Amino acid sequence: MSEVLVLVDTLVDGKVGKPTLELLTIARRLGEPVAVVFGEASGVTDVLASYGAERVVAVDDTEVREHLVAPKAEALSELVEKAGPDLAAVLLPSGGEGKEIAGRLAVRTGSGLITDAVDVQAGADGPVTTQSVFAGGYTVQARVTRGVPIVTVKPNSATPEQARGAGTVEAFRPTVSDAARGARITASAPRQASGRPELTEAAIVVSGGRGTGGNFEEVEAFADSLGAAVGASRAAVDSGWMPHAFQVGQTGKTVSPQLYVANGISGAIQHRAGMQTSKTIVAVNKDEEAPIFELVDFGVVGDLHTVLPAATEQVRQRKG
Amino acid sequence: MNIVVCVKHVPDATADRRFEDDGTVDRVGVDGLLSELDEYAVEQALQVRERLGDDSEVTVLSVGPQQAVDAIRKSLQMGADKGVHVVDDAIAGSDSVATSLVIAEAVRRIGAWDLVVCGMASTDGSMGVVPAMLAERLGVPALTLGSSVEVEGDIVRIRRDGDTATETVEATIPLVMSVTDQSGEARYPSFKGIMAAKKKPLETWSLADLGIGPEQVGLSAAWSVVQSTEARPPRTKGQVVTDEDGSGAAALVEFLASKKFV
Numbered sequence: 078m079s080e081v082l083v084l085v086d087t088l089v090d091g092k093v094g095k096p097t098l099e100l101l102t103i104a105r106r107l108g109e110p111v112a113v114v115f116g117e118a119s120g121v122t123d124v125l126a127s128y129g130a131e132r133v134v135a136v137d138d139t140e141v142r143e144h145l146v147a148p149k150a151e152a153l154s155e156l157v158e159k160a161g162p163d164l165a166a167v168l169l170p171s172g173g174e175g176k177e178i179a180g181r182l183a184v185r186t187g188s189g190l191i192t193d194a195v196d197v198q199a200g201a202d203g204p205v206t207t208q209s210v211f212a213g214g215y216t217v218q219a220r221v222t223r224g225v226p227i228v229t230v231k232p233n234s235a236t237p238e239q240a241r242g243a244g245t246v247e248a249f250r251p252t253v254s255d256a257a258r259g260a261r262i263t264a265s266a267p268r269q270a271s272g273r274p275e276l277t278e279a280a281i282v283v284s285g286g287r288g289t290g291g292n293f294e295e296v297e298a299f300a301d302s303l304g305a306a307v308g309a310s311r312a313a314v315d316s317g318w319m320p321h322a323f324q325v326g327q328t329g330k331t332v333s334p335q336l337y338v339a340n341g342i343s344g345a346i347q348h349r350a351g352m353q354t355s356k357t358i359v360a361v362n363k364d365e366e367a368p369i370f371e372l373v374d375f376g377v378v379g380d381l382h383t384v385l386p387a388a389t390e391q392v393r394q395r396k397g
Numbered sequence: 398m399n400i401v402v403c404v405k406h407v408p409d410a411t412a413d414r415r416f417e418d419d420g421t422v423d424r425v426g427v428d429g430l431l432s433e434l435d436e437y438a439v440e441q442a443l444q445v446r447e448r449l450g451d452d453s454e455v456t457v458l459s460v461g462p463q464q465a466v467d468a469i470r471k472s473l474q475m476g477a478d479k480g481v482h483v484v485d486d487a488i489a490g491s492d493s494v495a496t497s498l499v500i501a502e503a504v505r506r507i508g509a510w511d512l513v514v515c516g517m518a519s520t521d522g523s524m525g526v527v528p529a530m531l532a533e534r535l536g537v538p539a540l541t542l543g544s545s546v547e548v549e550g551d552i553v554r555i556r557r558d559g560d561t562a563t564e565t566v567e568a569t570i571p572l573v574m575s576v577t578d579q580s581g582e583a584r585y586p587s588f589k590g591i592m593a594a595k596k597k598p599l600e601t602w603s604l605a606d607l608g609i610g611p612e613q614v615g616l617s618a619a620w621s622v623v624q625s626t627e628a629r630p631p632r633t634k635g636q637v638v639t640d641e642d643g644s645g646a647a648a649l650v651e652f653l654a655s656k657k658f659v
């Protein structure tokens with residue numbers, strides 16, 4: 078069976094994230110997963126194997142750590158060449174970094190590229206991808222016609238399923254060019270953990286916009302009562318109320334949870350682009366004309382400063 | 398410093414965007430404009446020029462159909478010094494790989510360049526891969542997704558708010574940079590700027606000028622194909638209640654419970 082290279086997303090606290098397990102699950106539809114880890118692999122080999130990795134390639138990361146993106150692309154491109162024409166696909170996580178690696182890899186290896194897939198299935202002529210485009214207004218199916226299909230996949234595109242693979246570990250030392258050493262990382266501050274679920278992985282997301290007036294405590298309390306992640310509109314981020322990592326929308330994160338609750342958010346097209354495919358959408362907004370209400374399964378016209386604290390209290394009571 | 402800004406003319410996101418029968422984006426039937434995310438790139442290029450205060454020049458480059466010249470004009474009105482428009486019927490339907498080839502060759506033809514500035518992604522295709530591809534093709538470092546930009550002699554430094562960390566990244570020119578919508582509001586063209594733009598040089602190049610064969614670009618040369626496109630059914634509006642004396646919260650929690658979220 079042909080192999081599928083899976084780029085393991087940056088480890089957080091030395092752990093493999095759920096999106097990587099989704100990638101391995103998807104990879105098994107196409108061939109035998111080979112997990113590529115930048116950094117210390119020994120702590121994660123077992124979990125990668127339990128989701129199907131036949132091989133785990135641990136890439137020596139001294140060059141990689143100090144430079145932006147390019148060395149990772151060169152390492153992967155060497156691995157693609159080593160694998161030869163039999164390689165079924167390369168799957169990468171759809172973050173900023175994953176997409177850049179994918180773009181460089183496509184140019185280096187003369188391969189077609191598809192980004193932001195929300196589903197990947199095996200097809201007669203190679204993997205068939207599904208993408209959601211134009212702010213979620215269209216669904217597009219596509220496939221790569223040249224080289225090795227390179228596909229970046231969004232979080233929540235599959236339910237991780239276990240299936241034991243051999244998980245044979247191999248060390249790999251890439252040759253890194255001078256150009257790839259050009260962008261030097263001179264300082265790095267890890268993001269603080271919020272203690273809440275990851276925005277892109279959460280089953281429930283509770284977001285706040287300009288309508289919060291800067292008071293995110295009510296949004297956060299409601300989120301915590303539901304065990305949800307917290308999100309924000311760009312207006313809330315631009316006002317300095319929430320860090321950019323929490324932004325939902327075209328230039329922030331795309332989320333597709335079971336439940337999305339928009340509070341004090343008008344529902345601009347750029348915000349919708351990041352949440353329109355959520356299963357259930359709920360909004361609280363004091364303006365009954367707000368465009369967000371066109372999308373909702375349930376809406377409350379009212380002041381979030383009174384609705385949210387009361388709802389939080391009632392959810393807590395019901396949960397006992 | 399010679400700065401090149403790459404801008405794209407895109408269908409207006411607030412209009413009804415759609416696909417042609419061949420799976421390409423309808424770029425003719427829908428009103429277009431300078432991609433808002435590229436306005437940030439123009440702004441940062443202008444700011445670098447202004448901070449240097451020397452004879453630095455900003456060239457705007459756009460690859461796209463006839464009407465893409467509007468995106469260049471707007472950038473000239475904002476303050477860029479000259480424009481280059483690569484237009485050729487063969488380019489229609491090009492994928493990101495081919496687009497990056499055309500841009501790379503155009504940058505080479507512009508000549509002595511130090512800094513290429515791009516937006517973080519287009520607002521239509523929104524792949525966000527062209528800046529990295531461009532750097533790969535030009536063989537220079539890439540500083541991508543900058544939310545702030547600093548220039549110190551030959552060194553360009555950005556802040557990058559990644560998913561797992563906020564980083565400071567620097568490289569020596571020549572290099573490719575992309576900036577996000579966090580990098581600072583773009584200016585509006587002033588009346589003076591609009592008048593001045595009319596006299597600024599604007600060149601039109603074809604693929605032949607760049608030494609690129611028509612078989613290297615366009616829909617038939619794309620390395621991926623769209624098999625089908627389907628409009629998502631619009632969401633049907635559900636129940637909307639008006640809060641009166643706490644009824645809103647109670648109804649909301651009742652709804653969440655009925656869907657088993659509580």
Ligand SMILES: Cc1cc2nc3c(=O)[nH]c(=O)nc-3n(C[C@H](O)[C@H](O)[C@H](O)COP(=O)(O)OP(=O)(O)OC[C@H]3O[C@@H](n4cnc5c(N)ncnc54)[C@H](O)[C@@H]3O)c2cc1C
Nearest residue numbers: 286287288310311312326327328341342343347363364381
């Ligand atoms: C290129 C580009 C990219 C963009 N990317 C993004 C993106 O990624 N994400 C994003 O979100 N936006 C993005 N935007 C911005 C977007 O266009 C909107 O400006 C933004 O989403 C508005 O945020 P908002 O809904 O919080 O604010 P507003 O539009 O100001 O809406 C505030 C809402 O709060 C309601 N409200 C006020 N007070 C209360 C109260 N007490 N109780 C209840 N409701 C109240 C109001 O009725 C109003 O509907 C982008 C724009 C551009 C041009």
